[in-house]
Amino acid sequence: MTTGSTKRVLLVTGLSGAGKTTALKTLEDIGWETVDNFPFRLVEGLLKTPPSSSRGDSDPPLALGFDSRTRGFEPNKLIASIKRLQQNQGYLISTLFLDCSGGELERRYGETRRRHPLALDRPAKEGIALERTLLEPFRRWADHVIDTSDLTANDLQREIREHFLLDKDAATTITITSFGFSRGLPNNIDLLFDVRFLANPFWNPDLKQMTGLDPDVAEFISKDPAYLEAIEKILDMLKFLLPRYQESGKAYVNIGIGCTGGRHRSVHVAERLSKDLRAAGFSPNVLHRNLASPPMEALESMQNLNGNRGI
Known part of the structure; x- marks a missing residue:
């Protein structure tokens, strides 16, 4: 400088x-x-x-x-x-x-x-x-x-x-935000991933009041047959894109992970991706926009992709 x-x-x-x-x-x-x-x-x-x-x-x-x-x-x-x-x-x-x-x-x-x-x-x-x-x-x-x-x-x-450029090694600030589509999209999202295709813990009475931070909810979501492949594909895309954003000088990259209510699937996937990205050498921040929002059955029903409570 x-x-x-x-x-x-x-x-x-x-x-x-x-x-x-x-x-x-x-x-x-x-x-x-x-x-x-x-x-x-x-x-x-x-x-x-x-x-x-x-x-x-x-x-x-x-x-x-x-x-x-x-x-x-x-x-x-x-x-x-x-x-x-x-x-x-x-x-x-x-x-x-x-x-x-x-x-x-x-x-x-x-x-x-x-x-x-x-x-x-x-x-x-x-x-x-x-x-x-x-x-x-x-x-x-x-x-x-x-x-x-x-x-x-x-x-x-x-x-x-x-x-x-003053600092050739300046890192891009990466933020992963979990949210619920039923409560609106966050502002300034660069990359958006919709995880409503995963099994929804909301419809399990034992898990409904929990969040994606709870081990039982994480275990439930990870048993979905599409889970591992989806996580791998999203992670591969992020590992490919993030270095290129940094090379182009992008100061901030905001990644949105959305489910219906923003309390279960998006929260768990955001945490999982942040852990995997840290292991790959990145330093993401994690925000859970709707973690404290009360569970609402009406919103879950309206936002259900397939009209099936098992999804």
Whole structure:
């Protein structure tokens, strides 16, 4: 993040429509403090401002976005100011320039129906050409240049993460949530598994008031002929997907395990999967949304997949 007392600063600029907003949002996601279109004459004061006390890190690296719309934009004066700041041993300053072909920028502006900031009453092509000329000194001088002509937003996010990720070993936060479909879907679920096909302990009088945390309920569910194969297939899928989510920089993966009431089957399967994932080297968190909800026969009957109390 920082080397000793050296503060890391990344200046992000480039052609309008080339992806500056996407780049800054991605930098923010991976731990940078970001500010866009900040007047450059105020940057030195900003660098001396203490970080927010709400942040866990003491002094996060700073990414500053600017372009031809930024107040006080004069390329030669800005470069001179940056060079002067670079002479301060307390700052490690680098520049990222986002480039893009004129034809692709015209297409993007045509699709969004936005006007180019330097061609409000003229064709976008003229504004793009003028801005390219204005920003050429920055492109020649930049430490990092990314051409986004053939990149999707996801491609650009991946490039930013590869170049500027602060903690290369940062793990994806995995959360497994058990829940009952009868009480609604949880928010922000990435992967959803419906386990209502398993034998339902609710209809067993001895197990009805218990939960998936009780050994008797776990034993009942595990006797279902489909249980072991289902667990193996779900686990195989998770072991395949989770490393790829982490490689792509996904900070959170939320896995939902749903049954009817959210007290028996989903709870047990969530616990079983979390145990197996830990054995495979992952560190999932487990939440049981409806564990404390009272058992309700009306909901179990309505949500039954096959109209059969044995399922």
